[in-house]
Amino acid sequence: MNLEAGWVARCGRCLLLASLVLFAAAFSPMQASAQSGNGDNGTVADFLLDNGMEVVVIPDHRAPIVTHMVWYKVGSADEPAGKSGIAHFFEHLMFKGTTNHKAGEFGARIAEIGGRENAFTSYDYTAYFQTVPPDALETMMTYEADRMRNLVLTDAVIGPERDVILEERRSRVEGSPDALLDEEVQATLFQNHPYRIPVIGWMQEIKELNRAEAVDFYNRYYAPNNAVLVVAGDVDPDDVRAMAERTYGKVARGPDLPPRMRPQEPEQNTKRTVTLTDRRVSVPSFSKAWVVPSYHSDQPGEAEAIDLLSEILGGGTQSRLYQELVVKAGIASGAGAYYDGTMFDDTSFTVYGSPRGEADIYAVEKAVDVEIRRIIKDGVTDMELEKAKKRFVRSMIFARDRQSSMTNIYGSTLATGGTVQEVAEWPDKIKQVTAAQVQAAAAKYLNPDISVTGYLLPAAEPAVATEAAPMPSPGDPAETESGLPDPVQADPAHTAPAN
Amino acid sequence: MNLEAGWVARCGRCLLLASLVLFAAAFSPMQASAQSGNGDNGTVADFLLDNGMEVVVIPDHRAPIVTHMVWYKVGSADEPAGKSGIAHFFEHLMFKGTTNHKAGEFGARIAEIGGRENAFTSYDYTAYFQTVPPDALETMMTYEADRMRNLVLTDAVIGPERDVILEERRSRVEGSPDALLDEEVQATLFQNHPYRIPVIGWMQEIKELNRAEAVDFYNRYYAPNNAVLVVAGDVDPDDVRAMAERTYGKVARGPDLPPRMRPQEPEQNTKRTVTLTDRRVSVPSFSKAWVVPSYHSDQPGEAEAIDLLSEILGGGTQSRLYQELVVKAGIASGAGAYYDGTMFDDTSFTVYGSPRGEADIYAVEKAVDVEIRRIIKDGVTDMELEKAKKRFVRSMIFARDRQSSMTNIYGSTLATGGTVQEVAEWPDKIKQVTAAQVQAAAAKYLNPDISVTGYLLPAAEPAVATEAAPMPSPGDPAETESGLPDPVQADPAHTAPAN
Numbered sequence: 001m002n003l004e005a006g007w008v009a010r011c012g013r014c015l016l017l018a019s020l021v022l023f024a025a026a027f028s029p030m031q032a033s034a035q036s037g038n039g040d041n042g043t044v045a046d047f048l049l050d051n052g053m054e055v056v057v058i059p060d061h062r063a064p065i066v067t068h069m070v071w072y073k074v075g076s077a078d079e080p081a082g083k084s085g086i087a088h089f090f091e092h093l094m095f096k097g098t099t100n101h102k103a104g105e106f107g108a109r110i111a112e113i114g115g116r117e118n119a120f121t122s123y124d125y126t127a128y129f130q131t132v133p134p135d136a137l138e139t140m141m142t143y144e145a146d147r148m149r150n151l152v153l154t155d156a157v158i159g160p161e162r163d164v165i166l167e168e169r170r171s172r173v174e175g176s177p178d179a180l181l182d183e184e185v186q187a188t189l190f191q192n193h194p195y196r197i198p199v200i201g202w203m204q205e206i207k208e209l210n211r212a213e214a215v216d217f218y219n220r221y222y223a224p225n226n227a228v229l230v231v232a233g234d235v236d237p238d239d240v241r242a243m244a245e246r247t248y249g250k251v252a253r254g255p256d257l258p259p260r261m262r263p264q265e266p267e268q269n270t271k272r273t274v275t276l277t278d279r280r281v282s283v284p285s286f287s288k289a290w291v292v293p294s295y296h297s298d299q300p301g302e303a304e305a306i307d308l309l310s311e312i313l314g315g316g317t318q319s320r321l322y323q324e325l326v327v328k329a330g331i332a333s334g335a336g337a338y339y340d341g342t343m344f345d346d347t348s349f350t351v352y353g354s355p356r357g358e359a360d361i362y363a364v365e366k367a368v369d370v371e372i373r374r375i376i377k378d379g380v381t382d383m384e385l386e387k388a389k390k391r392f393v394r395s396m397i398f399a400r401d402r403q404s405s406m407t408n409i410y411g412s413t414l415a416t417g418g419t420v421q422e423v424a425e426w427p428d429k430i431k432q433v434t435a436a437q438v439q440a441a442a443a444k445y446l447n448p449d450i451s452v453t454g455y456l457l458p459a460a461e462p463a464v465a466t467e468a469a470p471m472p473s474p475g476d477p478a479e480t481e482s483g484l485p486d487p488v489q490a491d492p493a494h495t496a497p498a499n
Numbered sequence: 500m501n502l503e504a505g506w507v508a509r510c511g512r513c514l515l516l517a518s519l520v521l522f523a524a525a526f527s528p529m530q531a532s533a534q535s536g537n538g539d540n541g542t543v544a545d546f547l548l549d550n551g552m553e554v555v556v557i558p559d560h561r562a563p564i565v566t567h568m569v570w571y572k573v574g575s576a577d578e579p580a581g582k583s584g585i586a587h588f589f590e591h592l593m594f595k596g597t598t599n600h601k602a603g604e605f606g607a608r609i610a611e612i613g614g615r616e617n618a619f620t621s622y623d624y625t626a627y628f629q630t631v632p633p634d635a636l637e638t639m640m641t642y643e644a645d646r647m648r649n650l651v652l653t654d655a656v657i658g659p660e661r662d663v664i665l666e667e668r669r670s671r672v673e674g675s676p677d678a679l680l681d682e683e684v685q686a687t688l689f690q691n692h693p694y695r696i697p698v699i700g701w702m703q704e705i706k707e708l709n710r711a712e713a714v715d716f717y718n719r720y721y722a723p724n725n726a727v728l729v730v731a732g733d734v735d736p737d738d739v740r741a742m743a744e745r746t747y748g749k750v751a752r753g754p755d756l757p758p759r760m761r762p763q764e765p766e767q768n769t770k771r772t773v774t775l776t777d778r779r780v781s782v783p784s785f786s787k788a789w790v791v792p793s794y795h796s797d798q799p800g801e802a803e804a805i806d807l808l809s810e811i812l813g814g815g816t817q818s819r820l821y822q823e824l825v826v827k828a829g830i831a832s833g834a835g836a837y838y839d840g841t842m843f844d845d846t847s848f849t850v851y852g853s854p855r856g857e858a859d860i861y862a863v864e865k866a867v868d869v870e871i872r873r874i875i876k877d878g879v880t881d882m883e884l885e886k887a888k889k890r891f892v893r894s895m896i897f898a899r900d901r902q903s904s905m906t907n908i909y910g911s912t913l914a915t916g917g918t919v920q921e922v923a924e925w926p927d928k929i930k931q932v933t934a935a936q937v938q939a940a941a942a943k944y945l946n947p948d949i950s951v952t953g954y955l956l957p958a959a960e961p962a963v964a965t966e967a968a969p970m971p972s973p974g975d976p977a978e979t980e981s982g983l984p985d986p987v988q989a990d991p992a993h994t995a996p997a998n
Contacts, residue, residue, distance in 0.1 A: 081580045184769040188690075191683065191687075202691055203766065264703055269683060270679075273771060
């Protein structure tokens with residue numbers, strides 16, 4: 001099971017997987033192919049079941065497969081104070097037995113028919129998916145609807161799974177200097193909002209998670225009226241509706257949840273730095289982050305402008321940062337920007353860089369700052385804006401090529417307060433952004449005196465090369481086409497549920 | 500009404516009131532005169548009323564006055580997430596009318612008899628006090644017991660008072676660069692614990708505080724079984740008991756509160772900085788802080804060792820920092836250390852300094868670091884340890900000189916999980932601390948690579964001198980004798996309740 005925090009930690013502030021970083025910059029989940037329809041594949045259907053469950057069906061008849069995803073509108077930012085990690089913990093528990101099926105039965109069934117499955121948890125949502133032949137879709141729905149309400153949550157189930165998660169944290173976070181740094185950058189950047197708390201949870205709080213809390217969490221958040229079903233593939237929307245009614249439709253509506261009001265950020269006034277010096281680091285790197293609006297929290301048009309700012313400043317090999325620092329000056333082995341726009345509340349905008357040859361990290365940071373100031377002062381050219389818009393539009397077309405991209409775009413948008421209509425309108429809204437809006441966004445949000453910079457530095461002693469994380473070259477075109485990284489691809493070790 | 504956060508903001512990380520800082524270092528609230536008794540003044544009495552209210556009586560017959568304080572075991576760190584400021588807000592509301600007395604009546608009565616009153620809110624407690632002639636004590640108790648349960652909390656009361664508090668925040672925090680910096684240093688130092696949130700609350704959350712939340716807060720926390728009554732003065736404990744039974748004793752017990760379990764700090768791994776550059780700053784300064792155990796959260800003996808470490812390193816003019824940086828090297832106008840030991844959970848240890856003449860702030864910081872490393876490497880001498888212990892013991896004797904010091908020592912100790920016995924045993928525990936323990940505390944907690952440094956810097960343009968806060972010379976002996984700063988003295992503008 002994946003943890004989206006893992007993606008952030010690996011790919012984010014610390015830029016160790018720059019190709020994944022690139023996805024974020026070049027490929028907002030808001031980007032989607034559905035304008036009025038879905039190309040030659042038919043119209044995207046969107047309806048509600050009687051119990052409040054939203055259903056989105058994206059027809060895609062190119063191959064006899066279907067991707068079935070359920071997105072719960074609950075993530076780590078919804079956790080009670082002091083109970084960090086319970087959203088992700090619960091994701092693991094969903095692979096345990098129910099009153100109708102033994103643990104492992106669902107997974108075995110998927111494996112038997114050659115399908116794939118996984119799940120992931122992020123700040124705003126938790127999602128479960130399977131990719132299977134279309135004739136297995138109703139079976140998937142039956143199992144998924146079953147575990148929405150019928151999990152058996154005994155201490156015998158909870159205890160061992162908590163140990164699995166503690167081990168996961170040890171390996172993914174404590175074992176990774178960039179993940180450790182990312183956690184403290186995030187905790188420093190967000191002074192009040194729960195995005196400051198790691199998705200996987202703080203070690204000391206994971207240790208205390210117990211059955212009563214898991215049951216409360218399940219009863220509160222795992223209900224059809226807090227979930228979105230997204231189905232993409234070789235299916236007919238009417239058939240999907242009938243199947244959904246026969247399966248999910250039988251699950252009783254859960255409690256009406258209050259609006260998702262998380263503590264918001266105060267006005268920030270300071271420039272902050274967070275430095276991790278670690279022997280396991282071989283190549284130093286830095287990232288600089290700001291709190292900026294998301295697609296859900298912004299004023300109209302702002303998030304689109306920030307998306308294009310991110311693309312022009314640091315999205316891939318055509319971006320200013322890459323061209324100036326990596327290609328022309330040759331002082332950086334990598335440099336870029338990314339923006340996590342598909343979030344419920346105000347989110348982060350990040351620039352990053354890593355030195356090359358004799359250059360030191362502070363020279364790279366300075367050069368990045370120069371490029372930011374240049375946009376604030378002189379704006380962007382119409383030509384680079386047009387090119388960035390074209391790259392975005394093209395990426396939409398590529399997104400259609402993977403069912404998982406499409407389901408992720410719809411699911412993450414709907415789970416963070418967006419609508420199918422917003423997904424459809426996104427390309428037009430991108431086209432309407434002006435150069436002046438991009439400049440204004442940079443001037444408004446990228447204040448160098450109010451920012452958080454993370455430095456990942458090698459310890460004085462030489463690092464052990466084999467322990468250092470690899471630094472893929474940014475701009476891997478395969479990744480720019482993928483939309484949201486395919487969770488299965490991103491973590492092949494977890495294609496089978498953890499036990 | 501005072502806000503203890505105000506003291507911290509003014510005196511703390513930003514060292515602008517170094518004499519108050521000194522109090523914190525040289526005068527732990529755990530220090531008290533009561534060993535088995537209270538010198539010639541009689542034994543400290545400690546008992547419970549039937550409704551669960553704890554009462555401490557400290558006889559002091561030198562003058563015909565009495566200090567009457569009620570401490571509620573609730574502070575800003577107990578606030579629900581997203582409702583910051585409600586503890587302090589509630590402190591203001593306590594000066595409004597009750598079902599028995601109009602707003603202002605209590606205060607007018609105190610003024611009439613020449614008494615003084617005030618209140619303050621901190622992370623772990625909220626306290627109310629009056630100093631009056633002994634024959635007015637029962638009247639004070641009557642009024643105080645009345646407002647414990649009978650406040651009239653209408654929207655007409657809540658709205659205007661919220662505006663008062665918003666103005667208080669604008670003036671005390673937004674109007675003060677050091678307070679602004681302190682807030683963000685604190686939010687950076689504590690990554691998870693609510694000590695990260697300002698006592699006065701974040702502006703955007705204060706704005707949303709409403710009647711329903713105030714009523715909930717009142718019903719939950721303002722009850723005799725969540726309060727400690729501390730009376731010091733020219734009174735007989737048996738008489739106080741009888742009066743307390745006649746007044747507070749009639750207030751019904753409140754709900755049983757669960758243990759105060761706040762989210763705890765994760766393991767920290769990074770070195771962080773927080774920089775505020777502001778035109779109102781004329782003299783730059785820095786502070787460096789670490790999360791360390793408090794008297795309530797420590798392993799036996801640790802807090803005492805940290806207290807002595809703070810005293811030897813940076814407590815007043817005899818300390819290493821002052822002697823080395825101010826006296827010998829002449830590079831600092833002030834330098835010191837302080838430790839907030841009387842806290843419920845893990846707290847902070849801070850060193851600070853400000854340059855003088857041609858020296859820059861980073862040279863001062865480096866010199867402070869050298870002194871810390873020297874203690875970690877070579878420890879402290881037996882002679883300086885003995886001297887520090889003597890200063891502590893002497894300060895206890897001085898503490899007896901002010902009723903407000905004594906009431907503050909008992910009240911803050913009892914409100915943060917301590918006992919009267921711990922107050923009594925504190926001097927002996929201090930005497931038992933060894934040089935090795937002081938060195939071990941420095942080595943364990945003052946890791947330069949895991950710390951948070953705040954820099955308060957003048958903007959490029961020259962500061963307006965009149966706006967800069969004054970920098971009193973550290974080590975004002977009057978303050979070292981005062982125990983907790985007298986809240987009335989600390990903020991004379993607030994001796995009468997607001998508006």
